Amino acid sequence: MRRPTISPTAYRRITLLALALLGIIVVTGAGVRLTGSGLGCSTWPSCEPGTLVPHDESGVHGVIESTNRYFTGFVSVGVILAVAGSFFRVPRRRDLTLWSWTLVAGVLGQIVLGGLTVLFHLSPPFVMGHFLLSAVLVGCAVVLHHRAGEPDSGERRPVATPEVRLLAKVLLAAASIVLLTGTVVTGSGPHGGDPDVERLPFFLPDVARVHAVAVWILLAATLWTLRLVRRGGASPSVERALKALVVLEVAQGAVGYLQYELGVPVGLVAVHILGSMLVLGSTIVVLLRTSVVEPTRTTTPRAPDPVATGV
Structure with a gap:
């Protein structure tokens, strides 16, 4: 078979x-x-x-x-x-x-x-x-x-400077911290999955501010990385990924502030959770694009030159 x-x-x-x-x-x-x-x-x-x-x-x-x-x-x-x-x-x-x-x-x-x-x-x-x-x-x-x-x-080779590659890793670490602090805000907030479940013993405005600071740090680091890339620090594909990440981060931050001001309505919280996954995925894409695999080139053997023969 x-x-x-x-x-x-x-x-x-x-x-x-x-x-x-x-x-x-x-x-x-x-x-x-x-x-x-x-x-x-x-x-x-x-x-x-x-x-x-x-x-x-x-x-x-x-x-x-x-x-x-x-x-x-x-x-x-x-x-x-x-x-x-x-x-x-x-x-x-x-x-x-x-x-x-x-x-x-x-x-x-x-x-x-x-x-x-x-x-x-x-x-x-x-x-x-x-x-x-x-x-x-x-x-x-x-x-x-x-x-x-x-x-x-093929062979993997970098398409970004060492500084940009390091910053791409920093961005992923910063995005992870944003996610972690976001879960602390959620665990301290009103949407626990059931009216009678326990919540974390933190004052919601305080942990929300910590989360917001983490978001601003991530955005600042992304903008700084984009600045270096636009000066020739990486390939155009890295620049495109960073631009997309900046747009997502700004949108995600806007939704976050809006949901807080409106008392964390369910619909906006759902959008914010979806946005968190998009930001994480885009951050990973930035890191992945700092290197590429160049295909192995196969060369066709050159035909031997004709040998002149005397008559």
Whole structure:
């Protein structure tokens, strides 16, 4: 029986699907919390004792929570396709296989952490960990999708100065701090997933200011990096990625300030959560674009010169 194969183009489409599903479930998971449906199912892994579906008494909250759990199945399929595709891709590449397995590990971790979050009644540290692991998963999926579009053979070389490459790493660290402080704000705010769950013992305006400072630092570092790149510090693709990142950061900051002034309405919080994933993914893209793989050039052997013969 002939072994099935897929092309590099088809595999990159699979990685895009996995990335999209991992991003969507971040938003749907936030929807569970924002609608107060975090305890719509009373237990885990079943929704109610002895059944995977919610009881009538659970109402709409049970439907929302169980639907989000069912969607995890689609995410799992996308991740399985990414792993299987890395084996059937021609040519097969070890780096793609390894990055695809990180998605499997992350999804398994998410399932376990999600269960613990329910069993510990939406304790803020578990909710924060669940979201941060989701962010790590999205980041890994971005890397997988990017690498799937690189040439299969060649030598990796930098297309940015050492200073810009270092700053790209600083940007990723700064974006991670923004995410972390954002989860602290969330854990201290009103949207805990259920009216009766505990919240972090921090004064919301104080932690919101800390988060805002982290955002301003990220934006300032991005603008400084863009300034260096425009002076010839990196390739045009890095500059384009940085410009896109600046736009996302400004929009994300505007949404953040607006939601705070309006009393954190659910719709704006959902947009802010989506924006956080876009900012993270764009920051990773900036770092990835500071180097490229140059395809190996194959040269056709030159035909020997004709030998003159005397008559």
